[in-house]
Amino acid sequence: MGLTKGSVAGGALDAGLVIKKRRSQDRVVALAGNPNVGKSTIFNALTGLHQHTGNWPGKTVANAQGYYSNGQNSYVLVDIPGAYTLLASSAEEEVAREFICSGQADVVVVVCNAASLERNLNLVLQTLEITRRVVVCVNLLDEAQARGLKLDLPALERLLGVPVVGTVASQPQTLAALKQAIDRQADVAQYVDQPAEHSVCDLDLCTVISGQTSEELREELMSLFMQRAEEVAAQVVTGPADHYRRSLDWKIDRLLTSRLWGYALMLLLLAVVFWLTLVGANYPSALLSEGFFWLGERLNDGLSSLHAPLWLQELLVNGVWRTLGWVVSVMLPPMAIFFPLFTLLEDVGYLPRVAYNLDRPFQACHACGKQALTMCMGFGCNAAGVIGCRIIDSPRERLLAILTNNFVPCNGRFPTLIALISMFFVWQTGMASSWLAALLLVLVILLGIGLTFLLTNLLSRTILQGEASSFALELPAYRRPRLLSVIVRSVFDRTLFVLGRAVVVAVPCGLLIWLLANLHWGDSSLLMQLASWLEPLGRLFGLDGVILLAFILGLPANEIVMPIMVMCYLQTGSLTEMADLTELRQLFVANGWTWQTAVCTLLFMLLHWPCSTTLLTIKQETGSWRWTALAFALPTVCGLVLCFVAARLLSLF
Amino acid sequence: MNLADLEPGESGVVQKLLLTGSQRRRLLNIGLLRNTKVQCLGRSPAGDPSAYLIRGAVIALRAKDCQEIILS
Numbered sequence: 001m002g003l004t005k006g007s008v009a010g011g012a013l014d015a016g017l018v019i020k021k022r023r024s025q026d027r028v029v030a031l032a033g034n035p036n037v038g039k040s041t042i043f044n045a046l047t048g049l050h051q052h053t054g055n056w057p058g059k060t061v062a063n064a065q066g067y068y069s070n071g072q073n074s075y076v077l078v079d080i081p082g083a084y085t086l087l088a089s090s091a092e093e094e095v096a097r098e099f100i101c102s103g104q105a106d107v108v109v110v111v112c113n114a115a116s117l118e119r120n121l122n123l124v125l126q127t128l129e130i131t132r133r134v135v136v137c138v139n140l141l142d143e144a145q146a147r148g149l150k151l152d153l154p155a156l157e158r159l160l161g162v163p164v165v166g167t168v169a170s171q172p173q174t175l176a177a178l179k180q181a182i183d184r185q186a187d188v189a190q191y192v193d194q195p196a197e198h199s200v201c202d203l204d205l206c207t208v209i210s211g212q213t214s215e216e217l218r219e220e221l222m223s224l225f226m227q228r229a230e231e232v233a234a235q236v237v238t239g240p241a242d243h244y245r246r247s248l249d250w251k252i253d254r255l256l257t258s259r260l261w262g263y264a265l266m267l268l269l270l271a272v273v274f275w276l277t278l279v280g281a282n283y284p285s286a287l288l289s290e291g292f293f294w295l296g297e298r299l300n301d302g303l304s305s306l307h308a309p310l311w312l313q314e315l316l317v318n319g320v321w322r323t324l325g326w327v328v329s330v331m332l333p334p335m336a337i338f339f340p341l342f343t344l345l346e347d348v349g350y351l352p353r354v355a356y357n358l359d360r361p362f363q364a365c366h367a368c369g370k371q372a373l374t375m376c377m378g379f380g381c382n383a384a385g386v387i388g389c390r391i392i393d394s395p396r397e398r399l400l401a402i403l404t405n406n407f408v409p410c411n412g413r414f415p416t417l418i419a420l421i422s423m424f425f426v427w428q429t430g431m432a433s434s435w436l437a438a439l440l441l442v443l444v445i446l447l448g449i450g451l452t453f454l455l456t457n458l459l460s461r462t463i464l465q466g467e468a469s470s471f472a473l474e475l476p477a478y479r480r481p482r483l484l485s486v487i488v489r490s491v492f493d494r495t496l497f498v499l500g501r502a503v504v505v506a507v508p509c510g511l512l513i514w515l516l517a518n519l520h521w522g523d524s525s526l527l528m529q530l531a532s533w534l535e536p537l538g539r540l541f542g543l544d545g546v547i548l549l550a551f552i553l554g555l556p557a558n559e560i561v562m563p564i565m566v567m568c569y570l571q572t573g574s575l576t577e578m579a580d581l582t583e584l585r586q587l588f589v590a591n592g593w594t595w596q597t598a599v600c601t602l603l604f605m606l607l608h609w610p611c612s613t614t615l616l617t618i619k620q621e622t623g624s625w626r627w628t629a630l631a632f633a634l635p636t637v638c639g640l641v642l643c644f645v646a647a648r649l650l651s652l653f
Numbered sequence: 654m655n656l657a658d659l660e661p662g663e664s665g666v667v668q669k670l671l672l673t674g675s676q677r678r679r680l681l682n683i684g685l686l687r688n689t690k691v692q693c694l695g696r697s698p699a700g701d702p703s704a705y706l707i708r709g710a711v712i713a714l715r716a717k718d719c720q721e722i723i724l725s
Contacts, residue, residue, distance in 0.1 A: 471718065
């Protein structure tokens, strides 16, 4: 998922690459290749796990640099954006071509997918036209083998005239040969002019190809290179004619995308993920909450012994510390389970199948099937989902995806949805009720997905009219998930990052809320005055003033909506220990909640304005406050309408 | 005949692309040129898009676009 520090915090950097050498004698190694060839895995294996993560297309090219040394040489490894060809004019491919043409790289490693060598050789041959300082890395040999393909790599080396190494990126020991080949190529002092026999087109691609190149010339060159790639591949690859339809991949795909099982399995998978999250999060949540409460007491004791004034103790412990404790203990466990599970699905290669299965409904809405992918990213974090919309080529379809991303609940909203469902709709504990809770959650999410389709359709018939553009989605081979990398990526890059953001917001919010709750105007606190002022408006939509106030104050992060409600209801201006949901339920009921209130709050949690981070991201991605305002209004209006109708209908019961 | 006419399991060879502009470029990028052999692998649950084997990679294409890809 594109949810990493780089993608959310940093701005888009679509300009060229800037090399940061650690030492002046560092050699520069560029890593090029088609998308889906395991480039990131090779990058990580060479430089260490932490340096580069997340491999969504459209991610920023910033920070895609790492360092390693091998014997006497030290290297800067530069991951250049995935490209099918150097002849095209997409932003990624321009960056790739310009970097290779700039001559900054001492060695260019072109990573190929052994299972589709022919198409990958296209890029190799084009790169060789520009520089001979190339190492060809034929990766995923295991996948090719599984399909019954045999590759004659020495023959490939002879035909290309540059070193060729075979690797299985998930097995780091196979990378030793790659490192040696890079050493050898880096040490070649100067290349003699390239032998004519290897040239495909006798043209200098760096000067011939530019923004002004005619489409005819591009296409002619593409055919020329592809033809040569076919010839080379024919001499190197042998295997059964109908190899793909006999592969395990295809058998799995037949099941996962079948007419009968495709959608059912998707729903089941969703339910299982939520069930595991629900069941797994309960216990650690309670434990964390107790821990925070206990530490808060100690903090209080410590402050007392220092003779700190009472208001300061109150403010720090009851205001800041407990809000922090609430946010961490409610959010961390579900995230620490949900993110790894989701990253696992991503790593295995399931997500493109979701896009494949859901393309037809999106097509009916005149939208792009890849919107299914950005919607999935939204489950993690809507801001990340909005950035992820860059994978959609057509500007109109990208806007549709951005404007509707907030209709799926992000990780900041899941814990509240889960808590509300558990409190008001599932009383017993045990297996059956945890499944019931998971199913209710799936229903809420299906409502969100249904509204995504409805709104996408509505928008593409009104202000964003247009035909669906063409769509070419690669379904990469399934891969054995790299467990360590899944954990590192999901926990460090996503869980801790999102949690960090929530904490940064929670601390000042805790402070503000404590102040509002403890500063008095007349005979009641500011907080209660605001709440009672909002009361009639809240009632209109089946909520109350406190709930509405909590949503408004929760603009910086949805995570803090629930703690604000609790604080208002307690009126003491601080949280008590709320590990036990039945206790919490009693508090809510004592403050006038019914199951109807819970339904309306669930609906409004699913459908209200995006958090401030997401709004700023939308502004950044669309470059327009008008679209941002629309992204704010769409879910809010939907939520208010639905809550209004639900409140009227449910009051009949 | 065009690419949309291929049933799962059937193969064909591309004769020409009727598409233009960025849509054409996208297909050229993934190696869908004249004389390229394409095999239809299967269809998605709703019948569209379909999956095709193109130069060793599996690519999903919509029927609407496939109608613009003429086979020989």
